[in-house]
Amino acid sequence: MHLDPHTMSDRSDDDNDTSLLTATKPKTKRPPLYKVLLLNDDFTPMEFVVHVLERFFGLNHAQAFEIMLTVHKKGLAVVGVFSHEIAETKVAQVMDFARRHQHPLQCTMEKEE
Ligand code: TYC
Secondary structure, eight states: OOOOTTSTTTOOSSSSOHHHHHHTOOOOOOOOOEEEEEEOOSSSOHHHHHHHHHHHHOOOHHHHHHHHHHHHHHSEEEEEEEOHHHHHHHHHHHHHHHHHTTOOOEEEEEEOO
């Protein structure tokens, strides 16, 4: 008597618990990336936009001119993809530089899906 391993009083409770398994699953997710977008307007000079792209995004003159033309023709373009903190810094730098030169240039960021 009392030798059956599956009676309620003897059975341990650790072989049918999924919450422990899910709680210890390794997390390998990388942090999200953010696209920095430049928007077209009718007033900011083309040369100013080219300068912004060279100065804050490390593009050479030909690359900067090409992206500026894409924004001018299509309305916007992705000018780089960064961590949240770096993207915020780039947007702030561009917006501040444009404001100081009294140009209406707009720069925004959005999460990359
Ligand atoms: N459309 C502007 C012009 O014709 C040039 C321009 C390009 C403005 C890109 C903003 O993000 C921009 N002077």
